[in-house]
Amino acid sequence: MSTTQTYAVTGMTCGHCESAVREEVSRIAGVELVDASASTGTLAITAGAPVDDAAVLAAVDEAGYQAARN
Amino acid sequence: MSTTQTYAVTGMTCGHCESAVREEVSRIAGVELVDASASTGTLAITAGAPVDDAAVLAAVDEAGYQAARN
DSSP states (O other), X not given: XXXXXXXXXXXXXXXXXXXXXXXXXXTXXXXXXXXXXXXXXXXXXXXSSOOOHHHHHHHHHHHTOEEEEO | OOEEEEEEEESOOXXXXXXXXXXXXXXXXXXXXXXXXXXXXXXXXXXXXXOOHHHHHHHHHHHTOEEEEO
């Protein structure tokens, strides 16, 4: 069974931004799917088990954006 | 002596976009300096001799944006 966590992300303006977020978040252990949308400002992560929010927020920060858990 | 050519570029929204344009345009033979600005929508190229506009427009297109010579 997989779980999905969603976040609001500010600052993404284009496909390059989405890719930067996807790349960083995909590195988190256990993450199976990452969907980042600049147009809606959302990030959805699917994983086999819940992922630590702090790790997600840190990964988004590393990519250069700000996230908050929905 | 160097010459500078400027272009109007539409579609760049962030630093990633600027980097994508810079990367493609920098590959053109003779180009010495490239400045791309998303905020002003401008591209400036400095080279030792005039660079073919078609090559510049093609490079910007390759990066995913549209340019027009100023």
